[in-house]
Amino acid sequence: MTDVHAALVRAFRDEWGQVVATLIRLTGDWDLAEECAQDAFARAVRSWPRDGVPRRPGAWLTTAARHRALDRLRRDVVGEAKLREVAAMTFPDDEDFDDSGVPDDRLRLMFTCCHPALSLDSQVALTLRTLAGLTPAEIARALLVAEPALKKRLVRAKQKIRHAGIPYRVPPAHLLPERTPAVLAVLYLLFNEGYSATAGADLLRRELSAEAIRLARVLHRLMPDEPEAAGLLALLLLQDARRDARVDDHGDLVLLEDQDRARWDHAEIDEGVALLDAALRRGAPGPYQVQAAIAACHDRAARAQDTDWPQIAALYGRLASMTRSPVVELNRAVAVGMAAGPAAGLRALSDVDLPGYHLLPATRAEFLRRLGRRSEAADAYREALRLVTSDAERRFLTRRLAEVGCAP
Numbered sequence: 129m130t131d132v133h134a135a136l137v138r139a140f141r142d143e144w145g146q147v148v149a150t151l152i153r154l155t156g157d158w159d160l161a162e163e164c165a166q167d168a169f170a171r172a173v174r175s176w177p178r179d180g181v182p183r184r185p186g187a188w189l190t191t192a193a194r195h196r197a198l199d200r201l202r203r204d205v206v207g208e209a210k211l212r213e214v215a216a217m218t219f220p221d222d223e224d225f226d227d228s229g230v231p232d233d234r235l236r237l238m239f240t241c242c243h244p245a246l247s248l249d250s251q252v253a254l255t256l257r258t259l260a261g262l263t264p265a266e267i268a269r270a271l272l273v274a275e276p277a278l279k280k281r282l283v284r285a286k287q288k289i290r291h292a293g294i295p296y297r298v299p300p301a302h303l304l305p306e307r308t309p310a311v312l313a314v315l316y317l318l319f320n321e322g323y324s325a326t327a328g329a330d331l332l333r334r335e336l337s338a339e340a341i342r343l344a345r346v347l348h349r350l351m352p353d354e355p356e357a358a359g360l361l362a363l364l365l366l367q368d369a370r371r372d373a374r375v376d377d378h379g380d381l382v383l384l385e386d387q388d389r390a391r392w393d394h395a396e397i398d399e400g401v402a403l404l405d406a407a408l409r410r411g412a413p414g415p416y417q418v419q420a421a422i423a424a425c426h427d428r429a430a431r432a433q434d435t436d437w438p439q440i441a442a443l444y445g446r447l448a449s450m451t452r453s454p455v456v457e458l459n460r461a462v463a464v465g466m467a468a469g470p471a472a473g474l475r476a477l478s479d480v481d482l483p484g485y486h487l488l489p490a491t492r493a494e495f496l497r498r499l500g501r502r503s504e505a506a507d508a509y510r511e512a513l514r515l516v517t518s519d520a521e522r523r524f525l526t527r528r529l530a531e532v533g534c535a536p
Contacts, residue, residue, distance in 0.1 A: 415451055
């Protein structure tokens with residue numbers, strides 16, 4: 129990666145949310161802010177290789193976005209008042225004063241974006257789009273909704289903000305708790321977006337996991353008495369500990385039971401388990417704590433050499449009662465299949481409804497293969513192949529299809 133390319137990647141990771149937030153605050157127009165930020169980054173791609181990376185990339189990008197906003201507002205009669213505001217914009221070195229007590233710029237922006245006047249799903253989608261720069265397709269995949277539906281959700285959220293006159297402002301400290309569930313969800317989905325990226329994926333996507341862990345640490349320090357903040361950090365650490373063992377040297381997927389557990393990061397595991405134990409002692413278990421407990425079962429099995437699948441299935445049952453999530457029901461079926469055999473797992477899958485989600489037919493195919501029902505397994509593998517988007521998972525499913533004696 130060239131120095132300029134690396135600078136562009138860092139700038140997008142570090143500055144995108146701040147540039148968009150600045151334009152939203154001063155124009156009140158979320159769509160205009162995103163378009164102007166995109167234009168500023170496009171200009172950087174063209175000019176930085178020629179002119180060099182500016183000393184303050186964020187200021188350069190914000191200024192470029194501001195100029196673009198001025199051009200757009202000049203052509204808009206109703207934008208005359210905003211034109212005067214944007215024209216007078218200054219960019220001091222220090223952030224505007226706020227009394228949130230949040231010590232991190234990006235985390236402040238997340239709390240700002242997660243306004244309780246919006247539904248939780250809308251808060252999460254809007255924050256992922258506005259501050260993380262994820263595309264509607266990526267957000268739709270993360271939330272397991274169709275992309276057209278996700279786009280409509282974003283439009284409705286922006287319309288509600290505009291019509292209700294909701295200000296884009298950092299909330300004071302006493303209002304942070306009501307926004308915390310959405311911030312936790314954003315961090316979890318950011319981590320997953322980076323964690324699912326393989327070694328060949330672009331650097332920006334893979335760094336999302338590290339940034340999510342960093343922000344989860346900040347949030348835990350900010351809210352040490354919030355057990356779900358500790359639970360989320362524990363979960364991310366326990367998951368991240370297995371990163372290096374998830375794919376082999378060729379970039380192919382390695383199933384959890386086949387991973388070389390010596391490659392797991394046991395320092396991360398120890399930290400995650402300690403955080404989880406401390407959170408659970410508060411006696412207020414939530415979904416992130418339960419997910420962390422499931423991950424800890426796998427990590428403890430690395431030392432015991434025996435995975436307690438009945439316990440994992442029971443934990444997934446508890447998680448399902450908390451979340452009513454079909455993905456959790458799918459994972460519970462996997463655990464049931466490992467604990468009680470593939471026939472029991474197949475029965476547990478019968479009520480799971482996840483249209484368009486490749487892991488449902490892939491899981492069904494695995495159970496059918498283990499039962500020796502090769503033709504049915506092949507059909508399920510082909511269905512999963514039609515839905516999968518990851519190259520590593522596609523290669524894995526293709527190998528499995530060959531193992532049951534069929535071609536794609």
